[in-house]
Amino acid sequence: MSFNYHPPQDLKNLRKLNTIIGNLSYHIVQPGETFLDIARDYGLGFNEMEDLYPNIDPWIPPQGFEVLLPTQWIVPIVEDPEIVINVAEMRLYYFRKERGIVETYPIGIGDIGFETPVGSYKVAQKRKNPYWYVPKSLWSETTERVVPPGPDNPLGEYWLGLSLEAYGIHGTNFPWAIGRLVTLGCIRLYPEHIKGLYERVNVGTKVRLIYEPVKIGFRGGEIYVEAHPDRYNKKKNLFKEVLAKLDSMGIYYHLDEAELSRIIYAHDGIPHRVGFVKGIYDKKGGGR
Numbered sequence: 001m002s003f004n005y006h007p008p009q010d011l012k013n014l015r016k017l018n019t020i021i022g023n024l025s026y027h028i029v030q031p032g033e034t035f036l037d038i039a040r041d042y043g044l045g046f047n048e049m050e051d052l053y054p055n056i057d058p059w060i061p062p063q064g065f066e067v068l069l070p071t072q073w074i075v076p077i078v079e080d081p082e083i084v085i086n087v088a089e090m091r092l093y094y095f096r097k098e099r100g101i102v103e104t105y106p107i108g109i110g111d112i113g114f115e116t117p118v119g120s121y122k123v124a125q126k127r128k129n130p131y132w133y134v135p136k137s138l139w140s141e142t143t144e145r146v147v148p149p150g151p152d153n154p155l156g157e158y159w160l161g162l163s164l165e166a167y168g169i170h171g172t173n174f175p176w177a178i179g180r181l182v183t184l185g186c187i188r189l190y191p192e193h194i195k196g197l198y199e200r201v202n203v204g205t206k207v208r209l210i211y212e213p214v215k216i217g218f219r220g221g222e223i224y225v226e227a228h229p230d231r232y233n234k235k236k237n238l239f240k241e242v243l244a245k246l247d248s249m250g251i252y253y254h255l256d257e258a259e260l261s262r263i264i265y266a267h268d269g270i271p272h273r274v275g276f277v278k279g280i281y282d283k284k285g286g287g288r
Contacts (some may be wrong), residue, residue: 003102019077027066029067083092088211088212088229091105109183117167121207126161131144155172156188166185224271
C-alpha cells in the first residue's frame, strides 16, 4: 500500500505535521474466512488481526461479524529514511521521497532465539529466484544443504540481501507466515509485495531496522500513540520510554497519562490520541 507522505524535517510546524497514514476500515466475515485470509486481502499481517482481537479464534471468526481493520499507521520518525523496518511492529516502510509517497508492508520476523537484529545497513545485492543455503543451525534437521528456486524454497522468488551478512528481505513459499515470528532473523514479505519492492529498490538503498513497540505520531498539533507487544521482551518500561521520547523532542505538551497506560496495556496496533502539543522549546529540553 502506498500513501502520500513527506518525512518531517523538524517539529517546528506542528499544526501542519501529519505522521499518520491510512484510514481505519471494516470487513464483514464471510463463510469459511479466517483472520489469515482477511489479513492478506487487506495487506495486513496475521499479528495485526490477532493483536486487535485476542479473544476471537483466528481460524473460525464468527460469520457475519464486523471486524475493524487496522489499516492506519503512525509512520516512524527516522532521520533521512529510505527503508525503515520496525521489528516490534512487524512492518516495513519504504520512502520514495522523489515521489512524495511511502509504501508500507507487513512482514514476518525472526523467531525467539533467532531475533531479527536492529541497526543501519544497506541493500548489498539483489537476486531473483535465489538459492537458499541451509544454515548450519538446521543441518541436524535436514540432509539438504542447498535448496534451488522453486516451491520448496523459503526465500520465495526475490531476495534483497543486506550488508549484514546472511540477512535479507525476501519473499516466502508460505504466505501465512507474514505477521509471525517464523524466520532465522530475515524479513519475509508476501509474494505480491516483495515483487514490486524488489523492482523499485536499488542496491545501496539504506535500510534502518528499529525496535519500537510504541510509536509516537502527530496530526494537526495532536499527539497519537500506537502500541504493539514487546515481542522480544526488550523493554523495561514503555510508559517511561514514551515520556522520555516526548521530552527529547523539545516540545511542551499535555498528555492523558491514564489513556497512555491503557493503550500500552491493550497494544491493539491502532493510533490513539493521547494529548496535544502546546509549544516548542528554543532547544531540546526535558520539561513537560
